[in-house]
Amino acid sequence: MSSANASTASTAKLTVPKDGLAGMMQNLKYDFTAGFFVFLLALPLSLGIAKAGDFPPAMGVLTAMIGGVLVALLAGSPLTIKGPAAGLITIVAGCVAEVGGGPEGWKMALGVMVVAGALQVVIGFMRAGSLSDFFPLSAVHGMLAAIGLIIISKQAHILLGIDPATLAGMGPVKLYAQLPNSIMNPNVPVAIVGILSLIVLFGLPKIKSPLVKKIPAPMVVLLIAIPAAIALDFKGTQPGHILVHIGDFWKEITFNADFSQIGTGAFWKYVIMFLLVGSLESCLTVKAIDSLDPWRRQSNFNKDLIAVGTGNTLAAVLGGSPMISEVARSSANVGFGARTRWANFFHGFCLFISMLLLIPVIEMIPNAALAAMLIFVGYRLASPHEFFKTYKIGSEQLTIFLVTIAVTVASDLLMGIGAGILVKFVFHIVNGASLGNLFSARYQLKQTGNQYYMNVQDAAIFSNLIGFKKVLARFEPKKEVVLDFSQATLVDHTFMEFLEHFEEQYVENGGTVTVTGFDRFQPFSAHPLAGRKAKKEKVSATAPSLDGSTSRE
Missing domain, CATH: 3.30.750.24 (STAS domain)
Structure with a gap:
């Protein structure tokens, strides 16, 4: 940042890629290639995120399809990827459990999401995209770190082959307390696949080869896990919860939302959570990806909120999990050379084709492999680096960060982010703000x-x-x-x-x-x-x- 002397731009601007159909034709080879590689990331992650939220796994893929094929055409940001995100897992799972649980809880949660999606469109038209600036960064990062810890608390058991039905009703603290028992009593063949998957996810990024860095680690996991499941005959020798179950995907896409809980406090509590956290994460992702855009294009936050809200409303009506502008896939999209919104479109189109042709293969994926991917995502959200980085900014930032984590893990996201903001206000008043x-x-x-x-x-x-x-x-x-x-x-x-x-x-x-x-x-x-x-x-x-x-x- 300059102090007394002004800074000046020193480099000429690159020619900005065209938008619309002209942009698709101009950048087809770049955007299709990037979209295909993002599809390889999105397929297993969408399955895992939906399952972790107690939705049918394929409904995560449905959301990513809508986020690509439809929302890409409406979005206000050229390079973000729309789809289900790990940051919403805790809200989705909590909502399903609180409004009824099981298939009925899923449909009632969809009713919540329809309302939240419609409100997201409304606040976009009200030009509320800038409201994301109201939330202090340390509280937002604390919220994301707490989400990471909550994800790991459950997925660690799934990685070891434990039946998720035995974990029902346990909060994060109880799940961590139960972890030693799961470690001592794993489903050994399943745990081996899960641990190998984890080694690949953590180890592959450490290989310095430029060629290896272009290979999506989740796809490498599937190339190991699916043959292992076939060789070990998981389908014939393991319980039903070990492998992904899709069922008749296309017949399940119908009007699934149930609004029977609309008069309850729980319904509106989760409407606020989906609206607040989903919109906040989307706007933060758009801001982050704008900073990575080689052409330095400035996204329209309000238009993007309207697009995401439209996608969320449609996805929820049909049974899909909630979507946001997802940061990991969006960053990968930029890294794979995407130039326009068509990369997001092609990623959704490839997902559509996969659900037409590859469901038998998808049903050979061990859930332990998906759990490994989610543990990796959770670790990135709550890594020691995040704690150290926050501490370096200032001890008061670390305090806000830790309070947000503690309250979120102990209660829920709304209470956590509220506690972080409250602590921030206290610090400001102590430091002289009136x-x-x-x-x-x-x-x-x-x-x-x-x-x-x-x-x-x-x-x-x-x-x-x-x-x-x-x-x-x-x-x-x-x-x-x-x-x-x-x-x-x-x-x-x-x-x-x-x-x-x-x-x-x-x-x-x-x-x-x-x-x-x-x-x-x-x-x-x-x-x-x-x-x-x-x-x-x-x-x-x-x-x-x-x-x-x-x-x-």
Whole structure:
């Protein structure tokens, strides 16, 4: 981030790929190749995610098909992959259990998802995509880490061949407590397949060969697990829960949603959870993938929410699990060379073909192999690196992160994210933010000729970030922007992340950004984007006169 000297863009922009049918023809070889490789990732993960949420496994594939073939055409982001995500497993499984359990619970959960999907469309039209900025990053990362720990708590037993019916009703703490017993009493042939799958998933990325890095690890797992299941005759010698069961997939695609629980508190609790967490994860993924886009295209968050909500509504009506813009598959999509939305379309189309032709092969997949994939996903969400990275940003960030994890694991996601936000507010108040400033963006703005001058006042934090974003979004490109923090008292980590992103984007569009006033701040850690507060010194009550009174958003 620049301090006193402005930054300038130094590289010429690449020619942006065309969109629409012209874009498909222009980039067919790139997008089809990327879509096919993402399909190889998505097929086993979609099966595993749906099963882990107590949905029929094939309904995860249905969702990914809709996310590709339909939602790709409506989406506001060019490179994201839409489909079921591990981050929603705990909500889906909790919803199914609370509204009835079993096949009936699945259908009642679909009713919840139809309403949540419709509301997602509504908030997209209300231009609420920016509301994702309200959530502090440490609380969001804590929520994702908690989801990872919850996923591992159950899937570790499945990997060892334990019947999931014996785990019914157990929360994460009990599941971890039960793990030593499962380790001592595994289904040995199944556990061997599961452990081999885990070794492949953790080991393959460590091989440095560029060729090996292009091979999707989940597909390698299937190439090992399916022949092993055939050789060991899992179909003839093992209980029914050991292999994936698809059944008559195409006959099951009908109107499946049940709204009989719509008058209950549980129904609306999970509507809020699906709406909040699904929308938040989608927006965060879109933001992350925009930063990886070689052409630096800016996605339309609201349009993307409308598209995802439309896909969720249709998927839920037909029986599918919930979808989001999924970060791991989207990142892989960029890595495989995708150029436009058609890569997502082709990934969905390949899934459609697989469900027409490959169901007998899919039913030879051991659930232990899918459990290994989900454990790997869970580990990435809750890896020690995430804890260390958060600690480096500041001890207060680690506290928020840990509180969010603890409350989420002990109760649910809504309580967890709420606890994280509450702790964040406490830290801000202790560090000098006034109650009246928590949601109010205070600044003075002056435009003279080719320059925007913004004097930021009081606290610039996650809960008033939307106000700052609105005014900065109105700045014309190719101007000189001066952001003066000499009258500010507190700037948090979420705001610092946004500031870095704004500067990067504005400079790429031909402008310059100068940030001043941070020399009088004390950072909470050595991390360049750590939160910081003004050193104890007398600060004048009002900023120097610019063009009138202080502005608030």
